Amino acid sequence: MDFAPGQPADKNIVDRSRASANAPLTRAIRATREKLQTGTLASGPQFRREMTLLHANALLQNAAAAPLLVILAGALSVYFLxxxxxxxxxxxxxVVYAGxxxxxxxxxxxxxxxxxxxxxxxxxxAHIVVGLCWTWFAVIGCADCDGPAFLLLKGLMLLVALAMTAMSSFTIRxxxxxxxxxxxxxLAxxxxxxxxxxxxxxxxxxxxALGFFEFVAGRMHDSHVKLLSFQSEKDSLIAELEVANSLSDEARRRAEEANLAKSRFLASMSHELRTPLNAILGFSQVMKDGVLGPMENDTYRDYVGDIHRSGAHLLDLINEILDLSRIEAGRYELQEEAIExxxxxxxxxxxxxxxxxAKDITITSRFEQKLPAVWVDERALRQVVLNLLSNAVKFTPQNGSIEVKVGWTAGGGQYVSIKDNGPGIPEEEIxxxxxxxGQGAIAIKSAEQGTGLGLPIVQAVLDKHDGEFVLRSKLRRGTEAIAILPPRRVLESVAPIDQEAPRRKVRANAGS
Known part of the structure; x- marks a missing residue:
């Protein structure tokens, strides 16, 4: 179909030009995968940025600890020494720590x-300036102090300060x-x-202590590097999964749009497809019956019969395709009523x-009595039962048998079961x-091939009724097809209203 210049295309048709919109997402996936494979996530600029921010946060959280240690050292020297x-x-x-x-x-x-x-x-x-302050502390002497008390105080304070610095500054090598x-x-x-x-x-x-705490700080730094690396890899994998999910959603949306466009096209073409076929069937029927005079040539008469049969088969095929298309397009509306x-x-x-x-097939029926009516679309449900019966007759061999049952389900619904003793269907072909x-191997070999739409239409119609379709079959043992209607489709019988009861109650009250 060609569009004139400036004419907008149908929005339901897939626009292949939109594929380029996913190019940035594809490049992002490729870049992330390369980073994960080469292990460059933890050593890049983004990693150094995170470590710098973590160091600043650690200094803020421990901002009061070092000044308290300094004040404690001064207080101890005044009080004891x-x-x-x-x-x-x-x-x-x-002042330095405040800076x-x-x-x-x-x-x-x-x-x-x-x-x-x-x-x-x-x-x-800043750490160098802090180190100079502690160097000043290390060289301060006390001429008036007796014994090694002042030296021990300095050693203890330096050791604690070293430990605090190692624990709070391991994020920067x-x-x-x-x-x-x-x-x-x-000190040396x-x-x-x-x-x-x-x-x-x-x-x-x-x-x-300096060697030990430097070793501990290095190990903590490496551990934190690995944690950040794992976090980055996890975030990148999540991002990749989200991108892949968006691509999948886009592909599914396009497929749904294409399928919906197909269904809408077929549903809107019902009149255009049926009108010429009805003319072909009508004129071929007239020619076959000789309404306007006998046809002298037997070959032509056979050709006319072939035309009529082929046209009828094509009309059945179109009707089934259109029914399924209307269901998929959401245009299949139920005309519900109460039926038995x-x-x-x-x-x-x-x-x-x-x-x-014609095939000497025996059809037996087993119907439960006094079943209440069901609230369904009669035409649609009739199509369901006819499709299942036609399949049973088509695939049941000569002198075979078919059993039709109607009754209650265990949950309070009703069902129609059609069971034959035909060749059956292999389990993997169901x-x-x-x-x-879809058609199984037996249907393909059969002389009475169908369209392959009967059972999908049955499923779709029952689904519109909130029902269920069950197909049970075993090779060389026959097939059983069951159409199930839910309990809410069953109409409960209500006892007749006694119109004389209110009058009798009024008369009884008046007499008393």
Whole structure:
């Protein structure tokens, strides 16, 4: 079909030009997969940005711990050692820690990957300044202090400060050595100059602690790197799944649109398809019956019969296709009324009885008595029963038998069962038989091939009635087809109203 320039195409037809809209999504999937395969998620700029933000957050959370340690060191020196040597150091160190906290607070939450290196350098510089403050603390002496108490105080405070720094600054490599290598170097110089046992002991403890805490900080850093890497991989996989899901939804939507367009086209073409076929059938019937005079040529007469039979077969095919298309397009509306399922089954048996007798097939019926009426579309349900009976007659061999049953279901509904002793259907072919245009191997070999739409129409009609279709079959043992109507389709019989009861009640009240 050609469209004139400027004429919009049918929106229900799949627009192949929209395939290019998925190109960015496809590229995103490919890039994510390459990152996962090469392991570059954790080492890229985005990773450094996350670690910088985590370091700033850790400094803010521990902002009060280091100043409290500094104040505690000054207070202990005043209270126990009666010296004011640490007052100036306390003031300067508190100012430095306040500056570090201010830097951490000013770190932008939307830090770009390009700026992460600059902010890392700022934090490292802040740790160097903090390290200089602790170096000052390490070299402060106390001439008035008796014994090693002041040295022990300095060693204890430096050890605690080292541990706190290692626990809060492991997110940035090099923070611990930059901050505490100068104090340890100062302790080493002091131990070398004095050669005192306490100085040497404090230096040895601090040097060992610096190595240990640097090792611990490195392990914690690596563990956090792995956690971030796993988190990034998880987020990337989730993103990939979401993209794949969106692609799947788009493909399904296109398929549904294409199927709906097909169904709407076929449903709207019913008049155009049936009108010429009715003319062919009518004129071929006139020619076959010789209404306008006998046809002298026997070959032509046979041709006319072939034309009529082929036209009737084609009309049946079109009617079934249109019925299924109307159901799929949502244009199949039920004209519901109360009918007796038993009477409908008897009428349908009468319609196929002539074909059954031609093959010497016996049709027996077993109907439960006093079944209430059901609320259904009579034409649609008649089509269901006729399709099932026609299939049974078609595939039942000569001298076979068919059993038709109508009765109650266990749940309170009603059913029609049609069972034959034909060749049956292999179990693996049942899904194929129930699909549109699907035919089993036996049907393909049969001389009476159909359209393959009978059972799909049966399923669709029963589904419109909220019913169920069950097909049971075994090879060389026959087939049983069951059409089930739900309990809500069964009309309950109501006892007749006694119109004289109110009058008798009034007369009884008046007499009393």
């Amino acid at each position: 009666h010296t004011l040597n640490l007052v100036a150091w306390v003031i300067v160190t508190l 570090v906290t201010l830097v951490a607070r000013r770190t932008p939450h939307d830090l770009s990957a390009a700026d992460s290196s600059r902010w890392r350098r700022r934090f490292l510089a 090099g923070a611990v050595p930059l901050a505490f290598t100068p104090p340890v170097a100062a 110089v002091e131990a070398a100059l004095t050669r005192g046992p306490y100085e040497i002991g404090i230096f040895a403890v601090m040097a060992g 399922l038993r009477e409908l089954a008897e009428d349908c048996i009468g319609m196929v009885q002539l074909r059954a007798r 899904p194929l038989v129930l699909s549109a245009f």
